[in-house]
Amino acid sequence: MKEAYNRHHPPPQLPRTYSAPIQSQVHFLTFAGGDDIFRRQVQRIEREAKELGCFDSIHALTDVSDHPWVQRLLLEHGPFLRTHKKGFGLWLWKPYLVHKAIRAIGDGDLLVYMDSGCELSQSGQNVFTEYLRYANVNEAMLWEIPFIERDWTSSYLIESLAVPSEYQASRQIQATWFIIKRTQRTLDLTDRWLNLCLLGSSEYLIGAPTDPNTGSSNLSFLTNHRQDQSIFSLLCKMHKLRPLPWQDRFAPWLYVRGSWIFQFPVHARRCKRNGVVHRLSTMGTLFDGKLSRIEFMTRVIAARLLYALLTAARIIMKPLRS
Numbered sequence: 001m002k003e004a005y006n007r008h009h010p011p012p013q014l015p016r017t018y019s020a021p022i023q024s025q026v027h028f029l030t031f032a033g034g035d036d037i038f039r040r041q042v043q044r045i046e047r048e049a050k051e052l053g054c055f056d057s058i059h060a061l062t063d064v065s066d067h068p069w070v071q072r073l074l075l076e077h078g079p080f081l082r083t084h085k086k087g088f089g090l091w092l093w094k095p096y097l098v099h100k101a102i103r104a105i106g107d108g109d110l111l112v113y114m115d116s117g118c119e120l121s122q123s124g125q126n127v128f129t130e131y132l133r134y135a136n137v138n139e140a141m142l143w144e145i146p147f148i149e150r151d152w153t154s155s156y157l158i159e160s161l162a163v164p165s166e167y168q169a170s171r172q173i174q175a176t177w178f179i180i181k182r183t184q185r186t187l188d189l190t191d192r193w194l195n196l197c198l199l200g201s202s203e204y205l206i207g208a209p210t211d212p213n214t215g216s217s218n219l220s221f222l223t224n225h226r227q228d229q230s231i232f233s234l235l236c237k238m239h240k241l242r243p244l245p246w247q248d249r250f251a252p253w254l255y256v257r258g259s260w261i262f263q264f265p266v267h268a269r270r271c272k273r274n275g276v277v278h279r280l281s282t283m284g285t286l287f288d289g290k291l292s293r294i295e296f297m298t299r300v301i302a303a304r305l306l307y308a309l310l311t312a313a314r315i316i317m318k319p320l321r322s
Contacts (some may be wrong), residue, residue: 024108027110030059030060049120106182112178122278140186140243144173145173154225243244256302
């Protein structure tokens with residue numbers, strides 16, 4: 001599954017958009033909670049966002065922030081967040097905070113949401129500007145990933161929303177990171193996203209209805225379900241917002257100095273420790289003349305061999321640890 005997600009070659013170019021400068025303000029939002037590992041990633045990505053230099057405001061929040069949005073979140077939904085440890089409340093905080101943020105910015109402004117595990121390349125500023133222009137024209141910059149909707153969404157949610165078959169058979173839209181422009185359509189989208197995540201006992205977020213007799217979820221509806229992302233993806237399609245093929249996941253052996261991947265600003269690496277993208281992306285790329293193609297290919301081959309050896313070692317060691 002992961003291999004299908006990791007690109008080995010440059011992704012398709014973005015459709016051409018207007019070259020006029022963006023007059024709207026651009027706002028950045030990220031959040032993490034439940035663990036110091038994730039809270040530290042908020043601090044890291046906040047630094048990277050500041051250095052990218054594309055944002056008029058940055059909201060880098062954690063569950064220990066004294067920000068009023070966070071305090072309200074904990075007051076209203078603290079028990080749910082603590083009970084459902086996965087994703088610090090099955091990622092309920094994401095539609096909640098996006099809902100708050102999109103209503104706090106001006107009409108026509110852009111909101112960039114990004115999971116704290118993402119990393120930002122300092123060599124990707126030009127491409128990121130193109131993302132902003134695209135979102136400014138099309139109301140959103142959304143990314144589809146190579147997984148079919150019905151395979152990664154609870155049948156209960158699909159049946160309840162009467163999702164058309166063509167949407168079920170299409171690729172899922174990720175909620176890892178996205179850009180939305182404040183318009184009536186995106187206000188309606190974020191309104192419904194939050195409402196569906198909260199409906200009843202958050203059964204759409206969980207992916208299965210709650211048995212009134214036992215209070216537990218009916219797991220017969222669940223195969224693979226991506227909680228907030230499954231709901232977000234279906235709603236984006238229902239609101240006629242068009243996604244583009246993902247540009248944020250790359251083969252691990254391409255993370256070497258001079259790699260073409262650093263042209264792309266966002267790397268959805270689910271970073272939990274020290275990020276590598278910022279450091280490597282400031283060393284120059286294959287395209288600025290600081291590295292020959294032969295030197296670049298040598299680095300990639302060496303990194304790929306090392307990755308293969310480490311993968312083999314993990315496979316060998318796994319039965320020994322159990």
